[in-house]
Amino acid sequence: MLVSALLFAYSQGIFSGRKIEKMMIKNLAMQYLTGQLVVSYRTINRFRVAEGMEELIRNLFIDLNLRLKMEEFVTLDCLFIDGTKIEANANKYSFVWKKATDKFAAKLQEQIQVYFQEEITPLIHQAIKLEVEEPIPSEQLLAFAQVLEEELDKLSQDIEETAVKGMDERKTQRRKVKEDFSVPAEKYENYQETFQGRNSFSKTDPDATFMRMKEDHMKNGQLKDAYNLQIATENQFVLHYDVFSNPTDTKTFLPFLETYPHDLKTVVADAGYGSKENLLRLDEKQVNHLIKYAMFDKEQKRGYK
Numbered sequence: 001m002l003v004s005a006l007l008f009a010y011s012q013g014i015f016s017g018r019k020i021e022k023m024m025i026k027n028l029a030m031q032y033l034t035g036q037l038v039v040s041y042r043t044i045n046r047f048r049v050a051e052g053m054e055e056l057i058r059n060l061f062i063d064l065n066l067r068l069k070m071e072e073f074v075t076l077d078c079l080f081i082d083g084t085k086i087e088a089n090a091n092k093y094s095f096v097w098k099k100a101t102d103k104f105a106a107k108l109q110e111q112i113q114v115y116f117q118e119e120i121t122p123l124i125h126q127a128i129k130l131e132v133e134e135p136i137p138s139e140q141l142l143a144f145a146q147v148l149e150e151e152l153d154k155l156s157q158d159i160e161e162t163a164v165k166g167m168d169e170r171k172t173q174r175r176k177v178k179e180d181f182s183v184p185a186e187k188y189e190n191y192q193e194t195f196q197g198r199n200s201f202s203k204t205d206p207d208a209t210f211m212r213m214k215e216d217h218m219k220n221g222q223l224k225d226a227y228n229l230q231i232a233t234e235n236q237f238v239l240h241y242d243v244f245s246n247p248t249d250t251k252t253f254l255p256f257l258e259t260y261p262h263d264l265k266t267v268v269a270d271a272g273y274g275s276k277e278n279l280l281r282l283d284e285k286q287v288n289h290l291i292k293y294a295m296f297d298k299e300q301k302r303g304y305k
Helices: 002-011 017-026 028-034 041-048 053-070 098-123 138-151 169-195 249-258 276-284
Strands: 078-087 095-097 200-202 209-212 223-234 237-244 266-268 288-290
Touching (some): 002 017, 017 041, 169 200, 249 276, 276 288
16 A cells, blocks of 8 residues: 555655655545555655565566556567666765876875885884885775884874874874875775766765766756666556666666566667677677667768768
């Protein structure tokens, strides 16, 4: 019952738990689905984030496809694929760019090497060999800082909790290692893990990538944090869907088809999907395809050589 109520509310553009509860009170169609039972918004919210809910929705979607096939509305073996970019609900000024991260991380490594060679190495009596060619990870920086702390009479309190007073060189050096080097290095390492092959991400929604949207009212090519929604249809019924963080359709095409739960015979898509890798993979799987390759239209012109 709750699944039916949620799907109906979503189809009407209503996603708030409180508003769905009001629909159960005032909307006749919703009352028909729920048998005039009113469920609190707390129960609604707990239900839709419960463990296994995502798998339940996907199984219902597959069952719907099979019902459409049984009623002979679709065959399930021919897909018409297209994608669109939907804006994420994230702060538009929260972007992190990979090129900038690489630049700042490299500069930080240079500063780390200089500082350790000029300031720290002479103070550490243990045999710590620095490989200048390799970047120093944040874990190693913390280890170096710990050795320095032990060598400098083992400070009794954490430097973060104790303010630097006067010209205490020991605390100043310990603070510099941790705040100027270790913390930024760890931040950049976390950024690199979050990119996952992308060129950008949003701090408030790390799965979102900054993409060029089709709707550009200012005509300035502004990038917005968004997702790439891929949809496959047949006879105007949506048979498959998935959401990707990659803005390029050619790179989402094969992963999208791999999650399609039915046997596939024919694929129809525009030239945005027509990379050599994609077409060769379809040939290997013996799937018929009506997809232009990227240079098709250009090759049809008289001036093309």
